[in-house]
Amino acid sequence: MNKRRKHIITRLNQWRMQRISNRNFLVILAVIVGIIGGIAAAILKGLTHSIAAFLQEDVQWEYKYYLYLFFPLIGILLSVLYVRRFIVKGTFDHGMTPIIYAISRKSSRIEPHNVYSQIITSALTVGFGGSAGLEAPIAYSGSAIGANAGRFFGLNYREVTMLLACGAAAGIAGAFNSPVAGMIFAIEILLPEFSIPAFIPLLMAAATASVVSRLLYSEPLFHLVTEDWEFQALLFYVVLAIAIGGFSIYFAKVSTWVKRMFASIGNPYRRVAIGGLSLGLMIFLFPALYGEGYLTIQRILDGRNDALLANSIFAGYGHIGILVVVYAVITVFAKSLASLVTLNSGGNGGVFGPSLVMGGLLGFAFAYGINQTGLIELSVPNFVVAGMAGALSGIMHAPLTAIFLIAEITGGYALMVPLMLVTAISYLINRAALKYSIYTKVLAEQGDLLTHEDKDRTVLSMMKLRYVLERNFTILRPDERATDRRHDIIHTKRNIFPVVDMDGKLLGIIYSERLFEILLGEYPEREEKTMRELAEKPVDIVQMDANMEAVMQKMNREDIWILPVVDGDGNYMGFVSKSAVFNKYRALLMRQGTYLE
Incomplete structure (x- = not known):
């Protein structure tokens, strides 16, 4: 059954990679995460307030003060019993700190049971009078939804982390009916690095969750129209x-x-x-x-x-x-x-x-x-x-x-x-x-905090470009046509191809979307064009002797995740990607056992 499921997932991923670009697919997943996050927020609010309303309104008034002594105890006890009884193999944490830890040290892995266990235990705790908030549990639940959705579709660390943040933003937006605050919360608290394109998935997830939550549980948190300040x-x-x-x-x-x-x-x-x-x-x-x-x-x-x-x-x-x-x-x-x-x-x-x-x-x-x-x-x-x-x-x-x-x-x-x-x-x-x-x-x-401030330069200086260089790309020759390399183009796991002449010189790059359009017959007039004619000049090129700080500055300046690498004579050497740099970055931090300040 597991093999069959993995086969189906693999086929599904192959299909979506051929049909949908990663950027668009991330937006689609962000919307889905937003919908599920909004539903989770509505369930948590509704369940918690139902428990509280039952205890406060259906219990005889003359006994209420005495029962206040025991309601919180019962709620906390039920939460502990649930964790010890039903979460046997995994671990259970609460608050925002474990989410940040997951991003820093666990490649954004969050155990799936947090999708529902956070809702159940926090509803019991707060519904019975525990003096805590629902926002951290729903952010944790949303993060679990986003992280596991990303892992299900085999996305990389950056994309999984983005979906994790989308889930947290959806949770906060759904809890407060506040999409802008949900998005900013994810940026300020969770994202280890931020760029303008991150706005789109976060905004879509937060807005969707806010709409869904309001449809299912429309009671606003506060009723107030403030006066102007004096x-x-x-x-x-x-x-x-x-x-x-x-x-x-x-x-x-x-x-x-x-x-x-x-x-x-x-x-x-x-x-x-x-x-x-x-x-x-x-x-x-x-x-x-x-x-x-x-x-x-x-x-x-x-x-x-x-x-x-x-x-x-x-x-x-x-x-x-x-x-x-x-x-x-x-x-x-x-x-x-x-x-x-x-x-x-x-x-x-x-x-x-x-x-x-x-x-x-x-x-x-x-x-x-x-x-x-x-x-x-x-x-x-x-x-x-x-x-x-x-x-x-x-x-x-x-x-x-x-x-x-x-x-x-x-x-x-x-x-x-x-x-x-x-x-x-x-x-x-x-x-x-x-x-x-x-x-x-x-x-x-504990040395488990990753930030991207003072010590970034130190860690980057420890890296050598040759250790993060990726070479497993399909090389295309300038005189070839797309139909000549149909099999290699379709079966490659990369979405970018270097065009290299027989002397090893890099002439340009071609993205897979453009080649797939030709192979699918969408542009018949391009079928006879050579790779030399289809190739485009890369946004920038990295020299093999460049230091990693300069490489990252180029990527951040151009807002691009992958660049070709050449030697001093212009010969093609491979590609360097942010994903590979971040993986090496985290590996160095783990080996050091220190944290960035």
Whole structure:
């Protein structure tokens, strides 16, 4: 059965390579990944919110506070049991860090079970009240969809990585109904290198996922039409940004401490018990910690400034402004601890959503607190929105994602200037203290982080062109015609042919699409043309003694993935491709056991 399946896949790949160019096929796959990613996002949101609605609305009110103590524990326990029972052969990770690791060290391989296991475990965790977000699980699920689709069709590392990023973009776009933010998220967080052509597959995947998700689950995340910002409030936005930047540093350090604390607990069920009961107690005192926390943010945006205290043992004090401010600040720190306890005790989720909630609550506490002084009247919703963007930018090191995500999901385009200001300041403060984001810190410490900055030049200088030179190309002679070499042209695995004379001089190159058009009879007038007449001049040529840094600069400048190589006399030697360079690049990094900074 496996041989038959492999044969079918091989035949399918041969057919599509003859009929569809790789670039167009990548766009088609991006759309398919977007559709499946949008469906996955809708399923995750619908399932999670159905569980939460059942527990909150169908349970008798008088018992609800007591059950809050146990709901998170049950959800985390069910998640752990699912992983230990059904994921026997593979491994299970959560968050964005494993996706980045897969790109850096595992040739973008992600185990297929993540397509559904991320959805199941995160729905159980968050639906039962786990204080985490759904964005990281759906991004992980989408990445698994994209990566495995690319591997199914035998695509190379670059293309698989692109589809992985398309899947993550689709997940974020579907979760937030925010296609632009999904695309930018994939570029800022996941892609190890970026070029303009990457926009098209990413945009197609994100837009498709957003449409599909909205069709299946149309409830928007937030309802808000923001007011325009006022110039006299600009200084207060700067102060808020500084405060959020400092908080993002605190959150990163607490994250490390909580992770180490739970890692020291060897028994997984003991971790579940400690984490679940601690979380239940926090939710009992601060009901806003239940689940994602977006509902509380929406109530604040609607002008219900006492929403934080609602359903809590402090509900009767909602009319005291200073108490609301203090309670909001305490809730921010409680949310940071609750989300980290949820994730490290065995639950599945991410810090993406909690970052938004913590930033929104900080913005609320700041603006509402200033308003209590009577010195100035600030727009509370505007500062809530700015706070959300600032926290996301500082914690994730993703300012562009923060700006466009918040602008899209809240309708806050009128606040573009404050959003840009707050995200930039928050990011710079965090980056000044912490070189790596909460996603990449662990990988950097382990030597598993790939970036393309300072040490690229060092690694490239270690490479020799002869070690990445590819020679297995079908050589065509200048006096031959396409029909003379029909068999060789059809059966070659390459899509480019060098035209070389009998003295070994490179005369030009011909792409397979042009030859296939002739062989299929689409241009009868070209059948008698020789290879010399059909050949075209390559965009550029690489000399055999060129260093790899110069080669990569040529490829990046011309936005091309493969170039012919000649010696000093112009004799054809072979081709060099970005794929081969990247493969060697990763091999050198693996051998060094170091990371790029």
